[in-house]
Amino acid sequence: MTLALAAEEVALPKKRSRVLSKFLKNRSAVLGGVIVLFFILVAIVAPLIAPYDPIKPSFTTIRKAPSALFWFGTDELGRDMFSRMVWGARASLMAGIVSVAIAVVLGVPFGLIAGYFGGWTDAVISRATEAMLAIPFLILAIALAAFLGPSLTNAMIAIGLSAMPIFVRLTRAQVLTVKAEDYVEGARAIGLPDFWIIMRYIFPNVLPPILVQSTLTIAAAIIAEASLSFLGLGQQPPNPSWGSMLNTAKNFMDQAPWMSIFPGTAIFLIVLGFNLLGDGLRDALDPREQ
Numbered sequence: 001m002t003l004a005l006a007a008e009e010v011a012l013p014k015k016r017s018r019v020l021s022k023f024l025k026n027r028s029a030v031l032g033g034v035i036v037l038f039f040i041l042v043a044i045v046a047p048l049i050a051p052y053d054p055i056k057p058s059f060t061t062i063r064k065a066p067s068a069l070f071w072f073g074t075d076e077l078g079r080d081m082f083s084r085m086v087w088g089a090r091a092s093l094m095a096g097i098v099s100v101a102i103a104v105v106l107g108v109p110f111g112l113i114a115g116y117f118g119g120w121t122d123a124v125i126s127r128a129t130e131a132m133l134a135i136p137f138l139i140l141a142i143a144l145a146a147f148l149g150p151s152l153t154n155a156m157i158a159i160g161l162s163a164m165p166i167f168v169r170l171t172r173a174q175v176l177t178v179k180a181e182d183y184v185e186g187a188r189a190i191g192l193p194d195f196w197i198i199m200r201y202i203f204p205n206v207l208p209p210i211l212v213q214s215t216l217t218i219a220a221a222i223i224a225e226a227s228l229s230f231l232g233l234g235q236q237p238p239n240p241s242w243g244s245m246l247n248t249a250k251n252f253m254d255q256a257p258w259m260s261i262f263p264g265t266a267i268f269l270i271v272l273g274f275n276l277l278g279d280g281l282r283d284a285l286d287p288r289e290q
Helices: 002-025 027-044 081-117 119-133 137-148 152-178 182-189 194-230 242-252 258-285
Strands: none
Touching (some): 027 081, 027 258, 081 152, 081 242, 119 152, 137 152, 137 194, 152 194, 182 194, 194 258, 242 258
């Protein structure tokens, strides 16, 4: 057992090095990582780079076009669009990351239990998961957000619960594959507890697909949050959110097109970044290509 652990400790850094090297060779993955990192940094330093108060109106600067004074122009209440875009990045990124964290924390344990123990436990969890998957993701999120009430917190909970079945099904499928491996059978044969087998031998081997799916689901969660905010179920005015900004901008497409161009472009770029990052991680973590 000592020799096996020592061999594992030597092999693990080499594997990490191969994964990192393969990821860095993927230009689209690196581009996605740069885009995501850029928006994360913008969200972190929002108070430092936003030149104006994002919620304070100014009736002398209503719907001003982009200029040296207002880089992204102003909205229908004279608020600086650049400042609102910067602060809106916080809401969108937080919604995406927190929603997926909720989905992972709730979904992965159910998937581990269903896949490892099987039987009636698997049947109950699988049927409940299939019932939730029968409802389109965004429709379920809208229904839950409407039930919980309009707010960013409730929107994140609704999106997280709607995405949870994806992780239950993915984790279960991976566990069914891993638990048939010889090292898992050996751990059972020597009498190790089920909890120890799951956490020590199964969970680490199902983690890479979960990581990839999490990255891709963040992109879907950001779109879902923008959709909920657009419908008035997410971030509430006057607090900035890219989705709520688009909701307002739809009324001024002819008079102030910049009000929709900038938040729409930001959503496109952040979703593109997470999708490219997720695809790159999937290729880098694929054991068949290492």
